[in-house]
Amino acid sequence: MIKKKSGYTVAILGATGAVGRETLEILEERKFPMIGLRLFASARSAGEVMTCLGKEYTVEELTDSSSFDGVDLAFISATDAISREYGHRLGAAGIAVIDDSAVFRMDDGVPLVVPEVNAAALHAMSRGIVSIPNCTTTPLVMALKPLHDAVGVKRVVVTTFQSVSGTGAAAMDELMDQTKDLLAFRDVTAKVYPYQIAFNLLPHIGSFSEGGDCSEEIKIAKETRKILGAANLRVTATTVRVPVLRCHSEAINVELERPLKANDARAALAAMPGVIVYDDPLKKLYPMPIDATGKDEVYIGRIREDESITNGLNLWVVSDNLRKGAALNAIQIAECLVQN
Ligand SMILES: NC(=O)c1ccc[n+]([C@@H]2O[C@H](COP(=O)([O-])OP(=O)(O)OC[C@H]3O[C@@H](n4cnc5c(N)ncnc54)[C@H](OP(=O)(O)O)[C@@H]3O)[C@@H](O)[C@H]2O)c1
Numbered sequence: 046m047i048k049k050k051s052g053y054t055v056a057i058l059g060a061t062g063a064v065g066r067e068t069l070e071i072l073e074e075r076k077f078p079m080i081g082l083r084l085f086a087s088a089r090s091a092g093e094v095m096t097c098l099g100k101e102y103t104v105e106e107l108t109d110s111s112s113f114d115g116v117d118l119a120f121i122s123a124t125d126a127i128s129r130e131y132g133h134r135l136g137a138a139g140i141a142v143i144d145d146s147a148v149f150r151m152d153d154g155v156p157l158v159v160p161e162v163n164a165a166a167l168h169a170m171s172r173g174i175v176s177i178p179n180c181t182t183t184p185l186v187m188a189l190k191p192l193h194d195a196v197g198v199k200r201v202v203v204t205t206f207q208s209v210s211g212t213g214a215a216a217m218d219e220l221m222d223q224t225k226d227l228l229a230f231r232d233v234t235a236k237v238y239p240y241q242i243a244f245n246l247l248p249h250i251g252s253f254s255e256g257g258d259c260s261e262e263i264k265i266a267k268e269t270r271k272i273l274g275a276a277n278l279r280v281t282a283t284t285v286r287v288p289v290l291r292c293h294s295e296a297i298n299v300e301l302e303r304p305l306k307a308n309d310a311r312a313a314l315a316a317m318p319g320v321i322v323y324d325d326p327l328k329k330l331y332p333m334p335i336d337a338t339g340k341d342e343v344y345i346g347r348i349r350e351d352e353s354i355t356n357g358l359n360l361w362v363v364s365d366n367l368r369k370g371a372a373l374n375a376i377q378i379a380e381c382l383v384q385n
Contacts, residue, residue: 055120057120155172210290
């Protein structure tokens with residue numbers, strides 16, 4: 046928790062990245078009580094001028110000798126290496142660290158938080174660090190929480206359709222460049238992904254384990270259990286990168302402990318803060334990435350009973366990975382910390 050003040054000095058490590066830029070926009074939109082702002086990135090973007098709440102800030106190079114004097118709250122949205130190097134250092138200096146990477150998510154004493162689902166976990170913050178979940182875990186737990194509270198969730202089978210912005214700004218450029226090249230009948234170059242992503246999809250996110258799971262699939266299962274406090278919940282995932290710029294979509298099959306009619310599931314999901322049920326297939330209404338881009342809410346549609354198993358339910362979930370999947374969730378955590 047952060048000592049109550051009328052305004053806070055905020056640092057963003059990775060301010061020039063896809064999440065960092067979104068963080069600046071959302072701090073401005075939500076009028077976060079800021080009295081100071083420090084922006085850090087690599088030498089590549091040091092000196093760039095960025096604007097927030099009508100004021101200009103120059104990006105500083107993050108180095109071993111960077112000083113964080115006076116900083117109350119730091120968002121780390123850079124790389125795993127930067128999180129490893131600065132997370133504990135800033136936390137130990139009394140700065141509240143909100144970390145976007147996977148580095149600390151499963152650590153004891155580091156809450157993994159989606160405020161609508163488990164804000165109370167922030168009370169267990171003992172190392173100065175809070176982690177935000179993976180950008181696919183956040184919408185998944187937003188959808189599962191009301192179902193779990195209503196009738197219990199036993200098993201989850203999720204297939205993700207993840208946009209390239211989940212990999213960062215360079216991947217967005219790669220999709221645009223490859224698309225332009227292909228439309229102009231030129232050869233494409235793949236640098237960020239192992240294969241062409243334009244007009245293609247890759248069933249591969251992160252690194253592969255010996256058993257053949259992607260690291261992203263393992264993260265989803267572990268993080269979901271931690272956030273829902275459901276150690277025995279069975280979760281299996283298949284993660285797929287798709288040629289979409291923004292928003293992750295998920296096809297979710299849930300096996301519930303007790304029966305729940307689709308209409309009751311619809312009502313429970315609609316009552317969940319931060320969720321919009323958008324579900325009228327006969328009128329061709331279902332959520333798509335173009336609907337959820339730039340939006341704060343998690344959109345849920347295609348809610349239907351799955352008769353192939355006992356107490357089965359199918360859902361389709363779409364959410365903006367740069368907002369609720371990253372920057373917005375981090376700022377909502379910061380709002381909880383300063384309110385407490
Ligand atoms: N994208 C998502 O949907 C999403 C969702 C949840 C969590 N996350 C996590 O958020 C973090 C940022 O992701 P992103 O998508 O914003 O990546 P990104 O677009 O690649 O941005 C990376 C940022 O880190 C900075 N950076 C890289 N190396 C650095 C170094 N050595 N020293 C200082 N700054 C350095 C970059 O600065 P330069 O501009 O100078 O290179 C840039 O500001 C990652 O940990 C990611 O796993 C991302």
